[in-house]
Amino acid sequence: MSLLVVGLSHRSAPVSVLERASLAADTQAKLLQDTLAAEPATEAAVLATCNRIELYADVDKFHAGVAELSTLLAQHSGVGLEELTPYLYVHYEDRAVHHLFSVACGLDSMVVGEGQILGQIKDALARGQELHTAGRLLNDLFQQALRVGKRAHSETGIDRAGQSLVTFGLQQLAAGADPALWAGGKRALVIGAGSMSSLAAATLARTGVAEIVVANRTRARADRLVEILQQGDDTAVRARAVEMSAVGDELTRADIVVSCTGSTGLVLTADALADALGVTLDAAPEAPTATAVTPAPDDVDQHAAWVENGSAASAAYAGSATAPRRVTVPAQSTGPVRLALLDLAMPRDIDGAAHRIAGVRLVDIESLAEASADAPMAADVDRVRTIVSDEVAAFGAAQRAAHVAPTVVALRTMAADVVAGEIARLDGRLPDLDEKQRAEITQTVRRVVDKLLHAPTVRVKQLASEPGGAGYADALRELFDLDPQTVAAVSRADLNDPNRGRS
Numbered sequence: 001m002s003l004l005v006v007g008l009s010h011r012s013a014p015v016s017v018l019e020r021a022s023l024a025a026d027t028q029a030k031l032l033q034d035t036l037a038a039e040p041a042t043e044a045a046v047l048a049t050c051n052r053i054e055l056y057a058d059v060d061k062f063h064a065g066v067a068e069l070s071t072l073l074a075q076h077s078g079v080g081l082e083e084l085t086p087y088l089y090v091h092y093e094d095r096a097v098h099h100l101f102s103v104a105c106g107l108d109s110m111v112v113g114e115g116q117i118l119g120q121i122k123d124a125l126a127r128g129q130e131l132h133t134a135g136r137l138l139n140d141l142f143q144q145a146l147r148v149g150k151r152a153h154s155e156t157g158i159d160r161a162g163q164s165l166v167t168f169g170l171q172q173l174a175a176g177a178d179p180a181l182w183a184g185g186k187r188a189l190v191i192g193a194g195s196m197s198s199l200a201a202a203t204l205a206r207t208g209v210a211e212i213v214v215a216n217r218t219r220a221r222a223d224r225l226v227e228i229l230q231q232g233d234d235t236a237v238r239a240r241a242v243e244m245s246a247v248g249d250e251l252t253r254a255d256i257v258v259s260c261t262g263s264t265g266l267v268l269t270a271d272a273l274a275d276a277l278g279v280t281l282d283a284a285p286e287a288p289t290a291t292a293v294t295p296a297p298d299d300v301d302q303h304a305a306w307v308e309n310g311s312a313a314s315a316a317y318a319g320s321a322t323a324p325r326r327v328t329v330p331a332q333s334t335g336p337v338r339l340a341l342l343d344l345a346m347p348r349d350i351d352g353a354a355h356r357i358a359g360v361r362l363v364d365i366e367s368l369a370e371a372s373a374d375a376p377m378a379a380d381v382d383r384v385r386t387i388v389s390d391e392v393a394a395f396g397a398a399q400r401a402a403h404v405a406p407t408v409v410a411l412r413t414m415a416a417d418v419v420a421g422e423i424a425r426l427d428g429r430l431p432d433l434d435e436k437q438r439a440e441i442t443q444t445v446r447r448v449v450d451k452l453l454h455a456p457t458v459r460v461k462q463l464a465s466e467p468g469g470a471g472y473a474d475a476l477r478e479l480f481d482l483d484p485q486t487v488a489a490v491s492r493a494d495l496n497d498p499n500r501g502r503s
Contacts, residue, residue, distance in 0.1 A: 002058055002059050002060060002062070002065075002092075002093065003056065003057075003058060003092070003093055003096045003097065003137060003141065004056070004057050004058075004059045004062065004065045004066065004069065004090070004091075004092050004096060005054055005055065005056045005057075005090070005091045005092075005096045005099060005100070006054070006055050006066060006069040006070055006073060006088055006089075006090050007047075007052060007053055007054030007055060007073075007088065007089060008021065008052070008053055008054075008073075008084070008087045008088050008089065009051055009052035009053075009054070009089075009108070010051040010052065010194075010262065011108070012087045012088070012089050013087035014087075014262065014264075015217075015261075015262035015263075017079065017083075017084070017087055018050070018051065018052075018053070019218060020077070020078065020079050021053055021073075021077035021078070021079045021084065022048070022050070022053070022077075023046070023048045023053060023076060023077060027076050028046050028048055028127065029127070029131060030076060031044075031046055031055065031072060031073075031076040032044045032045070032046055032127070032128065032131050032133040033131065033133070034072055034075075034076070035055065035057055035068075035069065035072055035133070036133050038068045038072065039064070039068070040057075040059040040060055040061045040064045040065040040068050041057040041058065041059050041065065041068070041069075042057075042058045042059070042060070042135065043057060043058040043128075043133060043134055043135040043136075043137055043138045044056065044057045044058075044128065044133045044134070044138070045057075045124050045125065045127070045128040045133065045134050045138045045142065046124060046127070046128075047100075047103075047120065047121060047124045048124075049117070049120050050194065050221070051109070051194065051195065052103075052108075053073065053077065055069050055072065055073055056096070056100070056138060056141070057069060058135065058137045058138065062092060066090055070084070070085060070088055073088070094392060094396055097141065097392050097395055097396065098388060098389075098392045100121075100141065100142075100145045101144075101145055101148045101149075101388045101391055101392060101395075102385075102388055103117060103121070103145075104117060104118060104121055104145040104146065104148055104149030104152075105148060105149050105152035105153075105158065105384050105387070105388060106149070106152070106153075106158055106159070106384075107158075107381065107384060107385070107388070109195060112158070112381070113153075113158035113159045113160065113380070114159075114195055114199075115149075115153060115159055116195070117149070118146060118149045118150070121142060121145055121146060121149070122142075122146060124142065125138075125139070125142035125143070125146075128142075137399070140395075140398075140399065141395070144391065144395050148387065148388065148391045151387060151391075152384045152387050152388075155383070155387065156380045156383045156384050156387075157380045158380045158381065158383075158384050160380075165196075165344065165368070166196075166199055166200045166203045166258075166344070167179070167203060168368060169258075169342045169344065169363050169368060170182075170183065170203065170204075170207065170342065172363045172367065172368065173256070173340040173342055173361060173363050175337075175361070179207055180207050180208050183204065183207040183208055183209050183256065184207070184208040184209070184210075185208070185209070185210045186209050186210060186255035186256055187209065187210060187211045187213070187253055187254050187255050187256070188201075188204045188209045188211065188212045188213070188254065188255065188256040188257070188258065189212075189213045189215065189247070189250050189251065189254040189256070189257045189258070190204070190212060190213070190214050190215070190225075190257075190258050190259075191215050191216070191244075191247065191257065191258070191259040191260070191261060191267055191268075191349065192215075192216060192259060192260045192261040192262075192345075192349075193214060193216040193218070193221040193222045193224070193225045194221075194260065194261070194262070196260040196344050197214075197216075197225070197258065197259075197260045197261075197344075198225055198228070200258040200260065200342070200344065201214065201225060201229055201239075201258075202228075202229065204237075204256070204258070205229055205237040205239075209237060209256065210237070210238065211237065211238040211239070211240075212226075212229060212237055212238070212239045212240075213239075213240055213241075213242055213250050213254070214226055214229075214239065214240070214241045214242070215241070215242050215243065215244050215246065215247050215250065216241070216244065216261075217244050217261070219241060219243060222241035222242070223241045225239075225241070226239045226240060226241045247267075247268075248272060248275070248276060251268075251272070251273065251276035251277075251339070252276050252277075254339065255338075255339065255340065256339075256340045256341075256342070257339065257340070257341050257342070257350075258342045258344065259341075259342070259343050259344070259345060259349035259350055260343075260344040260345045260349065261345055261349055262345075263345070263349060264347060266348070266349065266350065266351050267345075267349040267350065268341075268349060268350045268351060268354070269351045270351040270353035270354050270356065270357060273339070273341075273350075273351070273354050273357055273360060274357050276339075277338060277339060277357065277359060277360070279357060279358055279359070281353070281356060281357060336359060337359060337360070337361045338359035338360070339359060339360050339361075340360075340361050340363075341354060341360060341361065341362045341363065342363050342364075343362065343363070343364035343365070344364075344365065345365075348364055348365070350362060350364065352364070401461050404460055404461055404476070405461070407476050407477055407482065408457045408460065408461065408476070410477075410482050410483070411453065411457065411476065411480055411482060412453065412457070414480065414482060415449045415453060416446075416449075418449070419442070419445050419446055419449055422445065423438075423441070423442050423445065426438075426441065460476055
């Protein structure tokens, strides 16, 4: 197995690069065909979503494979190779398997645990099968990734990650009231159209808001989200999309604002919010503060876990190599709430100084961490990681065992041919044997051969399944002088099985 993946995602590249590098369906097909035509690759599959573009291939040379796949991604995405290269990541062999399994479980998603990625992996596999670019390795890999993702969702609560964060945020905005009663009939502005914003919009629709306005830097994505909201069978919400330039006007009509973009700067400043409400930003001394912990950015577990107790949010980003930093979260202003703000972005979209505006209530990742009484996602993330690790080990063992299987079949085929030849010679020397005698001799010879081959073939399969066991198939071919073409023919016959890879 020489599995290689080269790609970029929301974790490695800014949204502007991801949007420019997006691949249409026909471009993906051409990318796959060109990858297969390239010398290092024998199989190829592409996983392309709004947040990631990944090219998987079975290659015979690592460095040549990385160079070729990177060049192909640049050519088909339209982003120059020099510009694209700093944002690319590379995974090889077991690390590539681990990456795809983590992606399938939602550990690498913008919203941890989201299940939409499973459908996208299934589509990627179907595309590779349809174009005949996915062979034995990628068929096995993507089929297993789908099974691992389903297992993670069925055995853990990972799929509740994003929903928990949005729902909990709305509960905090409602300040103890029933979120459905609190939000009923209100107008909501959702800024962003990615996974988390989409989830927030869907949650607001089910909560009973009267109208949802979606603003996004790319208007087409906002339009798609609006279309999805209007097609929902369980809601009757009015929805429309606007340009980002219209956010200021929409703020004057909104009751609730949810923001989650990939911006590295503020999307809503305190001054802009004050202008929308027609009030003056209070420059008075800060109100008493509460201590919270800000999660370190760019960690694998974005939104994954919040706090271990109500006073210290020490598990905001489970497993981060960067220690969380302590900040002060100003207390909210009192009085009736005219505008409720939910900031689900990291780094923040909404100016923290918004708390000084009369009539504004702000809930963000920091305040969610402070308010949360436990870390429900931390345990689920750890459990999913364990599942992924176990499945990667099992997949590697199965692939190594499968590598030696055609050689074992070829050996047994050769042994059967030897038996048949010797029985034919016996017929010539002893023509007077009756059928019963001939059958008994034939069966005896076959039993002897089977017993001689049983132990070494079983043992070689066991050894091949262990790390570093790939060389046992080569040793078997050398020892028994097996024809490589015969072994390859067995592999092709197995790969062409119409029932292979179906679930």
